[in-house]
Amino acid sequence: MQLTSPKCPFCGSTRTCPIFYGYPSDIEWHLEAVAKGQIIGREYSISDSDPAWHCHECSNEWGISNETS
Ligand SMILES: [Zn+2]
Numbered sequence: 001m002q003l004t005s006p007k008c009p010f011c012g013s014t015r016t017c018p019i020f021y022g023y024p025s026d027i028e029w030h031l032e033a034v035a036k037g038q039i040i041g042r043e044y045s046i047s048d049s050d051p052a053w054h055c056h057e058c059s060n061e062w063g064i065s066n067e068t069s
Pocket residue numbers: 008009010011012013055056057058059060
């Protein structure tokens with residue numbers, strides 16, 4: 001799976017990754033990607049407008065995630 005992450009709007013870093021909510025269908029890929037810092041894994045969403053992206057540089061989180069699964 002190819003992931004393309006946008007620049008952080010706060011610090012401009014490209015060390016960003018998508019935030020995944022819920023339990024993925026491919027748990028092995030998910031855990032490996034989390035371990036590599038390619039994605040952030042969250043077990044559940046915390047609000048109706050959860051951020052979709054995370055910045056490793058400044059911990060900024062932005063965007064809106066529409067993942068509800
Ligand atoms: Zn940042």
